[in-house]
Amino acid sequence: MGAVDELLARHRAGLAGPSSRFDAVDTPRPRLKLAVLTCMDARIKLFDVLGLRHGDVHILRNAGGLATDDAMRSLLLSQHSLGTREIMVIQHTDCGLHRLRDADLAGRIEATTGHRVAFEFGGFDDVDDSVRSSVGRLRSAPGLVGPRDAIRGFVYDVSAGTLHEVE
Amino acid sequence: MGAVDELLARHRAGLAGPSSRFDAVDTPRPRLKLAVLTCMDARIKLFDVLGLRHGDVHILRNAGGLATDDAMRSLLLSQHSLGTREIMVIQHTDCGLHRLRDADLAGRIEATTGHRVAFEFGGFDDVDDSVRSSVGRLRSAPGLVGPRDAIRGFVYDVSAGTLHEVE
Numbered sequence: 001m002g003a004v005d006e007l008l009a010r011h012r013a014g015l016a017g018p019s020s021r022f023d024a025v026d027t028p029r030p031r032l033k034l035a036v037l038t039c040m041d042a043r044i045k046l047f048d049v050l051g052l053r054h055g056d057v058h059i060l061r062n063a064g065g066l067a068t069d070d071a072m073r074s075l076l077l078s079q080h081s082l083g084t085r086e087i088m089v090i091q092h093t094d095c096g097l098h099r100l101r102d103a104d105l106a107g108r109i110e111a112t113t114g115h116r117v118a119f120e121f122g123g124f125d126d127v128d129d130s131v132r133s134s135v136g137r138l139r140s141a142p143g144l145v146g147p148r149d150a151i152r153g154f155v156y157d158v159s160a161g162t163l164h165e166v167e
Numbered sequence: 168m169g170a171v172d173e174l175l176a177r178h179r180a181g182l183a184g185p186s187s188r189f190d191a192v193d194t195p196r197p198r199l200k201l202a203v204l205t206c207m208d209a210r211i212k213l214f215d216v217l218g219l220r221h222g223d224v225h226i227l228r229n230a231g232g233l234a235t236d237d238a239m240r241s242l243l244l245s246q247h248s249l250g251t252r253e254i255m256v257i258q259h260t261d262c263g264l265h266r267l268r269d270a271d272l273a274g275r276i277e278a279t280t281g282h283r284v285a286f287e288f289g290g291f292d293d294v295d296d297s298v299r300s301s302v303g304r305l306r307s308a309p310g311l312v313g314p315r316d317a318i319r320g321f322v323y324d325v326s327a328g329t330l331h332e333v334e
Contacts, residue, residue: 003199003224003253004319010218011330026326028263030209032170040225040241042197047212051177057170058207061228063241070237073286074207074230080275081263086170096195096248108247115309119240142282152171159193163178 025055028082032056035078037134038090039065043158046090058084065091066122067134067141076143085146087138090163091131092156097123127155131166192222195249199223202245204301205257206232210325213257225251231264232257233289234301234308243310252313254305257330258298259323264290294322298333 025031035058038044046052046059058078060071067089078084100123110116124130131153139148153166192198202225205211213219213226225245227238234256245251267290277283291297298320306315320333 002317003201004255006199007201007217007219007224007255008330011216014215014218015329025210028208028210028261032173034170034174035207040202040227040245041195042222042224042226043192043195044226045214045221047214048181049178050174051181052174052212054212055209057174057209059209059211059228060207061226062237063244068237068240070229070235073235073288076276076284076286077230077263077267077272077288078207080272080279081267088171088174094195096244100244100248105244105247109243109310112247113310113312117243117310119243121240121244143276143280143284145280150169162182163175 027055030055030057030082030084033084034058034086034088035060035075035084036088036090037065037067037071038156039063039092039095041092041095041158044090044092044156049156049161049163058082064095064097064122064130065089065134066130067137068122072141075138079145085150087151089131089134089138089151089153090156091127091134092158093127094158095127097121098127099123099125128166131155135166194222197222197224197249197251200251201225201253201255202227202242202251203255203257204232204234204238205323206230206259206262208259208262208325211257211259211323216323216328216330225249231262231289231297232259232301233297234304235289239308242305246312252317254318256298256301256305256318256320257323258294258301259325260294261325262294264288265294266290266292295333298322302333
């Protein structure tokens with residue numbers, strides 16, 4: 001059985017279970033008017049890290065938690081269609097992008113698949129600097145609303161489970 | 168107090184609380200070798216929907232759960248640096264992209280901020296078709312590994328809490 005089938009079985013078991021783990025929310029507009037941009041990393045259980053309730057925030061996740069063009073697309077929609085006003089960027093320790101070099105990953109992809117892909121993967125040497133870079137990009141991005149200090153950056157420690165703010 | 172401060176207070180309360188809500192996982196490689204691509208929507212509590220455990224899967228989220236270039240960047244890293252092999256695309260009912268027209272949103276952004284942005288936001292008229300389109304793009308994407316049927320698409324019903332697979 002593949003991983004998807006395993007998770008579909010868990011999904012059905014959850015639906016059939018006695019606990020009411022599903023709180024219906026009847027609006028797509030996030031209650032806290034906040035969008036959180038973080039990494040895809042499997043160790044960031046964001047609802048627990050931030051004590052989120054169903055319907056509280058938009059959650060954007062990509063490799064690194066970087067302020068990419070696609071994150072901008074999502075944030076513009078989040079703010080102008082769905083009413084969010086604050087943005088929280090959370091990158092983390094032990095990220096797969098730490099010290100990653102584009103040429104190394106592209107070489108690995110070519111060796112495995114025969115395809116040469118041209119991507120800037122977004123590797124970085126210092127996670128605090130990477131957070132500052134993403135926050136800076138969002139603060140100067142045309143089309144986003146709100147004061148600069150409504151966009152804040154953090155690093156999540158995946159070993160300790162703690163957050164620290166990047167000034 | 169802003170929304171970020173509210174969540175930082177919840178984070179601190181969680182750390183101080185009696186329950187052990189944090190399970191340390193010492194590898195960035197997802198245990199189930201699966202990446203899940205879904206929407207940023209505030210009503211998708213993915214850990215509960217799929218019965219996820221800490222460290223199980225990569226989670227990618229953007230507006231719509233679309234297979235964008237940035238999702239491709241993340242998936243290439245997920246597969247070739249961190250060992251995932253299956254991909255699950257989950258879009259959902261009542262999405263902010265449903266029936267969205269680029270010109271309407273761009274007009275709203277310009278009216279609010281004075282900036283004219285040029286984005287394809289990814290609006291769609293039928294969510295099943297949108298899932299098929301994203302799954303199709305990933306199945307034909309150069310650089311991804313694994314058989315075509317290791318990439319599967321679903322729609323999550325945000326009212327009922329149920330998933331259905333798109334064939």
